Amino acid sequence: MGFSLYSLIEAALLCVNAVAILNEQRFLSKINVDNQNYPGAGAYGNDHQNAGGAKQQLLTLIRSVRTVMRVPLIAFNIITILFLILFG
Amino acid sequence: MGSSLSLFDIQLYNLIHFFDDQESVQKALADCPNLKAIHDKVEQTPAIKNLEDSNTMSSRGPMRLSKTYPHPQQQHQPPAQQQQQQQYQQQQQQHQQQQHQPSQFYQPTAPYPPTEASPNYGGDYPMPQPQIPSGYVTDYNAPQSQTAPSYNNAFFSPQTAFYAPSSQQQQQIPSNQPMPGMEYLSNNPLFNVGLNVVEQGMKDFTGKTVNMLPTEMKKSISSIKYYFAVDQAYVFKKLCLLLFPFRPRNWSLAYSADEPVPPRVDTNAPDYYIPLMSAITYVLVAGLVLGTQDKFTPEQLGMHASSVLVWNIIEICVLCFTFYILNVQSKLRTLDLIAYCGYKYVGMIAALSSYLITHSLFVYRCSLLYVSLSLSYFLVKCLRLQILPDTGGSQPYGSGGSKRRIYLLLLIVILQPLFIWYLTRHLIVV
Numbered sequence: 001m002g003f004s005l006y007s008l009i010e011a012a013l014l015c016v017n018a019v020a021i022l023n024e025q026r027f028l029s030k031i032n033v034d035n036q037n038y039p040g041a042g043a044y045g046n047d048h049q050n051a052g053g054a055k056q057q058l059l060t061l062i063r064s065v066r067t068v069m070r071v072p073l074i075a076f077n078i079i080t081i082l083f084l085i086l087f088g
Numbered sequence: 089m090g091s092s093l094s095l096f097d098i099q100l101y102n103l104i105h106f107f108d109d110q111e112s113v114q115k116a117l118a119d120c121p122n123l124k125a126i127h128d129k130v131e132q133t134p135a136i137k138n139l140e141d142s143n144t145m146s147s148r149g150p151m152r153l154s155k156t157y158p159h160p161q162q163q164h165q166p167p168a169q170q171q172q173q174q175q176y177q178q179q180q181q182q183h184q185q186q187q188h189q190p191s192q193f194y195q196p197t198a199p200y201p202p203t204e205a206s207p208n209y210g211g212d213y214p215m216p217q218p219q220i221p222s223g224y225v226t227d228y229n230a231p232q233s234q235t236a237p238s239y240n241n242a243f244f245s246p247q248t249a250f251y252a253p254s255s256q257q258q259q260q261i262p263s264n265q266p267m268p269g270m271e272y273l274s275n276n277p278l279f280n281v282g283l284n285v286v287e288q289g290m291k292d293f294t295g296k297t298v299n300m301l302p303t304e305m306k307k308s309i310s311s312i313k314y315y316f317a318v319d320q321a322y323v324f325k326k327l328c329l330l331l332f333p334f335r336p337r338n339w340s341l342a343y344s345a346d347e348p349v350p351p352r353v354d355t356n357a358p359d360y361y362i363p364l365m366s367a368i369t370y371v372l373v374a375g376l377v378l379g380t381q382d383k384f385t386p387e388q389l390g391m392h393a394s395s396v397l398v399w400n401i402i403e404i405c406v407l408c409f410t411f412y413i414l415n416v417q418s419k420l421r422t423l424d425l426i427a428y429c430g431y432k433y434v435g436m437i438a439a440l441s442s443y444l445i446t447h448s449l450f451v452y453r454c455s456l457l458y459v460s461l462s463l464s465y466f467l468v469k470c471l472r473l474q475i476l477p478d479t480g481g482s483q484p485y486g487s488g489g490s491k492r493r494i495y496l497l498l499l500i501v502i503l504q505p506l507f508i509w510y511l512t513r514h515l516i517v518v
Binding site for chain 2: 003004005007008053054057058061
């Protein structure tokens with residue numbers, strides 16, 4: 001209870017940070033190995049509704065978030081740090 | 089502005105000719121040279137000049153703009169039009185010709201387009217009329233039609249399904265049918281005239297068209313307006329439905345011309361009015377409950393309001409995320425989802441009120457249970473038709489898809505009672 005909008009923003013920022021610092025080698029490639037065995041799984045069409053699709057979607061999402069948010073995240077983090085320093 | 093007339097010029101011309109007599113017109117023109125320039129330009133257009141000589145147009149009815157007209161239309165309802173129609177009733181004079189658009193730009197229509205639109209709810213809900221060809225962008229009521237104000241529309245679109253509150257007092261509403269993609273920004277005609285003026289001015293000044301608001305915002309404003317097109321009968325029916333959905337009824341949404349019908353017409357359509365109002369009422373009722381326990385401070389109200397907002401955002405994000413991960417394509421839009429997730433506040437209010445009245449934990453728990461059940465039933469019935477695939481089953485992997493969708497539906501339905509319980513439990517003390 002007693003959530004404020006600011007805590008939501010903070011939580012979102014922390015989550016996006018977590019997604020951004022995932023290590024490709026150790027983590028993402030492990031998941032990718034499972035997907036490589038079925039190169040066509042989930043890649044064709046929209047009506048291919050199998051579990052592999054969910055993983056593909058998740059990986060796509062992670063990859064796109066990392067690509068898009070790399071630079072803006074630096075700015076957001078700096079702003080948040082300053083904000084916290086100044087206003088506690 | 090070149091030699092082609094813009095609607096702005098026509099409107100100014102109309103505004104100038106609001107005066108009944110020529111002397112006032114000339115006096116107004118003498119005061120402002122810019123106005124005179126535009127006025128002369130409009131008058132000198134060969135088409136209008138010809139029309140002024142012949143009086144044929146006075147017997148004609150409304151005009152219609154052709155759809156190839158390039159000027160970005162914000163509105164077609166300058167106050168001058170309404171006054172003109174009042175003029176029509178008073179006198180048929182030569183000054184009626186201000187209505188006459190130059191024929192090379194606009195196409196006149198039959199004198200009395202059909203005004204019997206199918207049921208007018210409050211007089212301003214448009215239903216699609218198949219007999220009107222889709223090329224017409226705008227027209228306004230024939231001056232002689234004294235019937236209930238109605239819109240004549242070629243298209244029905246969500247953009248048009250909202251109130252024009254200022255029109256209720258007038259005898260006739262100039263019906264405005266914006267093309268899909270252009271819509272009102274507000275129902276105040278002066279606002280739209282002002283916007284037009286600014287846009288035209290910017291266009292002349294900078295030489296390029298500048299949108300006052302980005303198109304995306306216009307689209308979202310209009311699509312949100314769809315959700316607020318409600319009336320009292322709908323609200324009453326929907327509230328009864330939320331609290332007692334167990335009667336056998338038809339849960340499918342009505343569509344018209346491939347667009348969902350606004351909530352005013354179809355009780356099954358989602359809206360934003362009930363969720364918004366019930367969320368605000370919930371905050372107030374929570375304050376009331378705290379007050380009875382001597383724990384109330386004004387900050388509590390703000391705290392509850394922001395937690396309502398935050399939890400809503402979290403819930404919508406989680407659901408959209410799940411939709412995306414499970415790769416479920418459905419007819420359910422995000423905006424609809426927001427509406428459906430907002431219906432739980434009605435149940436919350438009911439449970440809290442029952443606790444407030446009786447102060448008994450047992451009654452609170454019973455009402456919580458009942459409200460959760462009825463909300464779950466309601467949501468299952470509503471969303472089943474939108475999330476689950478048709479029983480026609482055209483997909484080869486339909487079983488996997490529908491299983492996923494069923495899980496998604498279950499997630500939505502289970503989240504609601506959880507939220508109801510979580511958001512009310514801290515208020516219950518006994």
